[in-house]
Amino acid sequence: MKVAIIKYNAGNVKSVEIALERLGISPVLTDDPAEILSSDKIIFPGVGEASSAMEYLKNRKLDTVILNATQPFLGICLGMQLMCLHSAENDTVCLGIFQQNVMQFDVNKIHLKSPQIGWNNIYNLKTSLFKGVAENSYCYFVHGYFATLGEQTIATSNYGLEYSSALNHKNYFGVQFHPEKSADTGSKIIQNFLES
Amino acid sequence: MLTKRIIPCLDIKDGRTVKGTNFVNLRDAGDPVELASLYATEGADELVFLDITATxxxxxxxxxxVNRIAHKINIPFTVGGGISSVDDVRLLLDAGADKISVNTAAFKRPELINELAGSFGSQCVVLAIDAKKHDDGEWYVYLNGGRVATDKKCIDWAVEGVSRGAGEILLTSMDHDGSKNGFAIDITSQISSLVSVPVIASGGGGTPEHFFEVLQHHADAALAASIFHFKEISIPDLKDFLRKKQIPVR
Structure with a gap:
């Protein structure tokens, strides 16, 4: 199986690469459109800031590549947020695959620290991505922005308010948490994705 | 609900775990990879590796x-010890570390925090502060593993570090470290209320009650070393205890 990890200017993708290696897959880290679109699965990771990431994707036409993907596609963390309609992080228009908006945690409303860092549970799990994953399983999150709830929500979490911890539209999946760092639950989710 | 994190810390010297360990079920208790993997299986939420001979x-x-550890464990881990440049950090992140911690070098050249946060994001920059309480009742920053005193107040340095881009504070009380008399509640609480980022309490955890005490209101995570290495407290037992006390744990 050929798995492409989209290479761009957002954060530490090494953890994702190594997580796949732990599962016996040797992924290709690439920003080459042909290489990405010829792979069996595409992973779109990312940690960082939304507007500079979107600009980078557009400059390299990677936005079109992402929108043209027909194979199973998984966005992680910032990757998932960039697949939404719009992000409040520097008022960024995103890819619009998911019909959600990305908002910032308002510490005055949630009375919690932001960013959220650590293990939180996921519930109302839907789709094959969570096959064999128990309701309220814990995953590892690091984020100061969140996607709102909607029809495409396939997992929910609560951090002062309820938000989408995973989204799905057709072949596209997005997870707010880091499956590559979420112990056995995360490994199971990655495996489910690879089998989708 | 976000849970409180329990973080075992492994001191590394020349690629081996130092401080004695008491694990009869490990083939090689000195191998950090084996110990890390055991802690991950037992339910540790994160791990910290401190290279005490870093040159x-x-x-x-x-x-x-770090690369061997990353290939073996599937929970986040932080690497620290002697990190003083963007290149140091790139090498460790490329090897698979999720976060790095900076201490003395960041104090001596605070711009380092800005540079690291700018290059890799705040989420992977942990500011480690070693603190000691003086007779005036204030906590001060210590450097070089606690050997060198400074006249900088701990709260001031924590606030500055966060404003420069540190994503978490790892606060070690030198007074409590190794004492098993409980964490430094006062300074942990003060810093936690002043900064917007998580505070990891370290130093003094000797009993499950100590963990309960510091996690109840003040700290977002608690770190300990030898009590885990010597199996004085097992991670599953500690988490059971905390759960019964209504502390959210994974």
Whole structure:
């Protein structure tokens, strides 16, 4: 199986690469459109800031590549947020695959620290991505922005308010948490994705 | 609900775990990879590796160890010890570390925090502060593993570090470290209320009650070393205890 990890200017993708290696897959880290679109699965990771990431994707036409993907596609963390309609992080228009908006945690409303860092549970799990994953399983999150709830929500979490911890539209999946760092639950989710 | 994190810390010297360990079920208790993997299986939420002999020559050895750890465990881990440049950090992140911690070098040149946060994001920059309480009742920053005093107040340095881009504070009380008399509640609480980022309490955890005490209101995570290495408290037992006390744990 050929798995492409989209290479761009957002954060530490090494953890994702190594997580796949732990599962016996040797992924290709690439920003080459042909290489990405010829792979069996595409992973779109990312940690960082939304507007500079979107600009980078557009400059390299990677936005079109992402929108043209027909194979199973998984966005992680910032990757998932960039697949939404719009992000409040520097008022960024995103890819619009998911019909959600990305908002910032308002510490005055949630009375919690932001960013959220650590293990939180996921519930109302839907789709094959969570096959064999128990309701309220814990995953590892690091984020100061969140996607709102909607029809495409396939997992929910609560951090002062309820938000989408995973989204799905057709072949596209997005997870707010880091499956590559979420112990056995995360490994199971990655495996489910690879089998989708 | 976000849970409180329990973080075992492993001191590394020349690629091996130091401080004695008491694990009869490990083939090689000195191998950080084996110990890390055991802690991850037992339910540790994160791990911290502190390279206590970090020198430039040895940093490549450390990077190869980090790479072995990353291939073995599936929870986040932080690597610290002697990190003083963007290049140091890149080497460790490329090897598979999720976060790095900076201490003395960041104090001596605070711009380092800005540079690291700018290059890699705040989420992977942990500011480690070693603190000691003076007779005036204030906590001060200590450097070089607690050997060198400064006249900087701990709260001031924590606030500055966060404003420069540190994503978490790892606060070790030198007064409590190794004492098993409980964490430093006062300074942990003060810093936690002043900064917007998580505070990891370290130093003094000797009983499950100590963990309960510091996690109840103040700290977002608690770190300990020898009590885990010597199996004085097992991670599953500690988490059961905390759960019964209504502390959210994974």
């Amino acid at each position: 430039n020559e040895k940093r490549k050895t450390l990077a190869s160890l």
